[in-house]
Amino acid sequence: MNALELLTTRRSTKTLGLPVPDELQLHTILQAASQVPDHGRLTPWRFVVIQSEAGMSRFRQILLDTVTELNMGDEARAKAEKVGKMAPMVLAVIASPKTGKPEWEQHLSAGCAAYAAQLAANAQGFDNVWLSGLWVNSPLLKAAFDCNEKEKIIALIMLGTATRSPAEPKNTDVQAFTQFW
Structure with a gap:
């Protein structure tokens, strides 16, 4: 598959199973993610890879504990259970801004790193979905990922191989949101 x-x-694909990227493929994904614009080589992001059975079990439990701690209710509990079983591997992308440069630019760089990781996974034949929502604001997940006050989890990229056919490509009419001068 070519770049274009x-x-x-x-x-995005939300029905993911085995296989997942092996060590070399994961290294390639992380290498691609590290090549994004980062405002003066600040590397304003970092990654946490959840891949072992113990790690995935801990991740699922943290999601469930988040629902309990924040008193989110039964609907959120069902969603946490679904998210916890969505994929056999998770790549957490954490914006880790450095002092002295605009944080918003560094957050954009972290977003680019997340997207580059997705594309690198796709290029190697793996499927994924970028999750955010309430999970990235979980104080328990932030603590588990050793986030400091300035750090923010911006993506939980669920990785694996599609167990169902992914959605058809969008037929996007770019005229609807593009202005030409």
Whole structure:
């Protein structure tokens, strides 16, 4: 698959199973993520890879404990259970801004790193979905990932192999949101 095809056909997939990237493929994903613009080589992001059975079990429990601690209710508990079983591997992308430079630019760089990781996974034949929502604000997950006060979890990229066919590519009419001068 060439770069333009990858960029114009990438889709999120929420039904993920084995296999997951092996050590070399994961290294390639992280290498691609590290090549994004980062405002003066600040590396304003870091990654946490959850891949072992023990790690995935701990991740699932943290999601459930988040629901309990924040008194989120039964609907959120069901969602936590679904998210915890969505994929056999998780790549957490954490914005880790450095002092002295605009944080918003560093957060954008972290977002680029997350997207580059997704594309690198797709390019190697793996599927994924970027999750955020209430989970990235979980104080328990932030603590488990050793986040400091300035750090923010911006993506939980669920990785694996699609167990169902991904959604069809969008037929996007760029005219609807593009202005030409």
